[in-house]
Amino acid sequence: MSSHSEFLWYIPNDIKAGHRGDAAGENHNSLDTLTTQAKALEEHGWKGALIGTGWGRPDTFTIATALVARTTSFEPLIAVRPGYWKPANFASAAATLDHLSGGRVRVNVVSGPDHLAAYGDQEGDQVQRYARTKEFMRLIRRLWTEEDVTFHGEHFQVASSTVAPRLVPAGNRLHPKLYFGGASEAAERVAATEADVQLFWGEPLDGVRQRIEHLKALSKTLDRDLQPLEFGLRITTLVRDTTEQAWADAEAKVAKMAEGAAGSWQDHRHGVAVGQQRLLDLARQGDVLDDNLYTAPGKFGGGGAGTTWLVGSAADVARSLRKYEELGITHFVLSDTPYLTEIKRQGSQLLPLLLP
Template sequence: MKIFWFIPTHGDSRYLGTTKGARQVDHAYMKQIATTVDSLGYEGVLIPTGRSCEDPWIVAASLIDATKNLKFLVALRPGVTTPALAARMSATFDRLSHGRILLNLVTGGDEQELKGDGVYEDHATRYQTANEYVKIWREILTRSHTGEDFTFHGKRLSVDQAKLLYPPVQKPYPPLWFGGSSDVATDLAAEQVDTYLTWGEPPEAVKEKLEVVRKKAASRGRVLNYGIRLHVIVRETNEEAWSAAEQLIQYVDDETIAAAQHKISQMDSVGQQRMAALHGGKRDKLEVSPNLWAGIGLVRGGAGTALVGDPETVAARIQEYASLGIDTFIFSGYPHLEESIHFAELVFPLLPLETQKKLAQPNLTGPFGEIIANNYTPDKKHVQESV
């Protein structure tokens, strides 16, 4: 089991849909989150992409020296960059970070936004382009280890004698991730990627989706890894956690929700449509599955659900998804700095033993916790003796 966190390059706040409690996301803040989750033992961080975000490649590159082990899941954008340039950028990042880059293929789901980036393709065409894009990208990186070049002429993209002189550290290429729910998206995943990602739908819906991808991959002689993207709101008690969930959207008015849902409805992303259908833009039935709360999706595009509860409950829900074959969990929470610490302190000790060992810090000697009255270590025995 691998646990990732999230760098909020599109903004962060204590509350959604309002400037109240909002905080400035500058390099110092992003660095603070990155160094915190690196020290806590998270596997890596997802860095989002799109018009609403700071550029993920520049953000990730700026955090290499600030971190030691953290991996960076960065977007590949067919149509926005060429596959040869993306291969060169991927290899360079991989070399400079000593093998800490992962690539997230993002085809986009908002035609209006894509046109602003100069991409004039409909949904089906974007996936045709993405398929050829990945073939070129992967072959350039793979052949760089032997010094070969690569020529390819497809319906959408072509290269002649493309060559990369500096190969990546990871062989044959940095792992490729992707999430999509349409038929063409699951076809692409089955044929091209290493890890398939889903947003946090109810377990039964996730199970059905993974079975589709698994069968398609098997028909091509491939076996994929699987991951899930979720928010999390964890507190010491269930009551505190649900109260925190309600507080998160307490300043969101109906007009803001309506505007957000109208914009989301214009997107051609099937995954986004599935997210929106969970709540229907209404506040009255936001717990769409036990401890799975869709309140974030009222105003946020992309992943819109959160696991809500006490540590034991959240850990049990994580295990429920893990039992479906998911081995990577990408979490986030508001504000992202504080919630990363809450989650690590409260849930990490309840995860499977092998994951606990991986997350554990170097074996330092105690005592741990603040010393009591300048003399006693903070454990039950000494506290009782001092009373």
Template sequence: MPDDTLPDDTLPDSTLLWYIPNQTHPGHRGEPAVAEHNGLDHLTEHARALEDDGWDGALLGTSWGRPDTFTVATALAARTTTFRPLIAVRPGYWRPAHLAASAATLDHLTGGRVDVNIVSGQDDLAAYGDAEGDPAHRYARTREFLQIVRRLWTQDEVTYEGEHFSVRGSRLGIRPADVAGRRHPRLYFGGASDAAQRVAATEADVQLFWGEPLDDVAERIARLRALALELGREHDPLEFGLRVTTVVRDTTEEAWDAAEAKVAQMAAAAGAQPSAGHRPAAVGQQRLLDLAARGEVLDGNLYTTPGRFGGEGAATTWLVGSPQDVAASLRRYQDLGVTHFVLSDTPYLEEIRRQGRQLLPLLRG
């Protein structure tokens, strides 16, 4: 059972975000099918609920075939006042100068409410005209993408000659908002392979982790900090974030009942058989799936079973418990150096409100 003794400290300096799946089809991860689920009014209801219940904003999911993340983020920013979209984008779909100009414009118009999540994993490349499938080349391209974007946000004129991208005499007409020392949108990044870690250590602002055990996250943070020194990082120190599903109920017992019921539904949908097939290409996803061999529950309330029945990404492992249980777990990640949290559970709107009212006050203080 989780330790019921809570530390007095909260997470006042942390960024607390939710997740808007940005799906074309309804029913994502058990979400009830809702008419116009991706219509502007329904998405605005989510964004305004996030504002009302104390969240900083939300990550907008991306992949080919989903609504365009930047368009959705712009629409939601126009209908809100404090909501911060973390906009997921892919090098190969975007050119760096185009992304730098678009993000700077929206950041300027919203008074500094934009952040960007750079996604380098495989997608339906051919569908949008991208041919770079080799992981090493893809991360080399991401490095150049990040370098050009940051320089355009911070320098008067940029000339850059790379293997994958180049710009000559490039200037932005509008710069990102300079708010309380924040000179430009934060560049979030994920990935667990060696190539991804080297990019994060030198070029990202925030490295996002999936829901891994505390010891594993501590090891990865130490590795990234060592790489930053070894490779000569030129920016502010790298920050760290956690993207994880949080199943929160009034009591520990109710939360575990809810989590086990959700897994039972996943098992029924999978024919009660653990997911099988080829190993995922993504190193980070395979790390999550391998956790099940170490135990069904790790660190007291990190539930690994969802990954056995089709859970992927942030849905592979869940933090489960009462608001006090989950708050204590998040503080333990913060003690390791994690200061950005992207949480979620379904039904999304209901959980925005539940966790906003029950969990966030324990984190905000």
């Protein structure tokens, strides 16, 4: 793989263990448990980890701050929602953590459904939702890179706003990278003009190829005024010593999910987003697509990054990830449960095949 690809993991900030047949331990979400995972990531070659968001979970930014304080190189990819945060509050919090951590902050802006009324927020239709997200992203970038910012948008306003501390540019990094997901037309228009990195879920290679081409074309049409858009893959990777063992374990996990023993990702969601529906529809094409993309989990409660899994030996999974990289993916956010076991296993077996 080329030297500029980056490999991150996923750290749960959810009281429930997840949707891959992993039973939650008693201290599943304690600072010690999560710190152990973050330190294991540092020791096993990972760049950092995505920390998810959603009402009814512990606060994502607080967890990221605690983990940054207990680590030295771990980079949190902090999922945040417009509306839960106002742009200036978020820009200041992120600039502060970026300053304290020596430039380790990454941000994933999420626009999917949430229990908005619970924290006093409201949204209109999808068009309005993404218009607000676009304003949020544009404004926080301005607050990070300009001083004395005045902005009067439809959704957000600031006057004479200068965020402290000021971010210190490092090479071509002017501010924390803004990651973004979403497959609807409204989402793609936001990604094309505002995002630094567009994250895809685990679609087959053809689907990812088409979406990359479409987003590159959109970036030109919409006169993107930022660095070229980068692309990432957020997917479950089930790795074992042999191909046979991996498939045996994958099928056993799905059987457990089919019994309803694993909990459902749908427990805390409302409605199904376009990108999620694309993944669920894949199962109609077959249980295994490309070389080793397993779609069956989506039929039995697997959602989000757990809808499709890349299954196999380290060599099998590395070969598949390389094919995504050949399409232009440079950011990989992998995970499997139990988290700590897999951070170590995949860090030891898979990453050496992928990192220079």
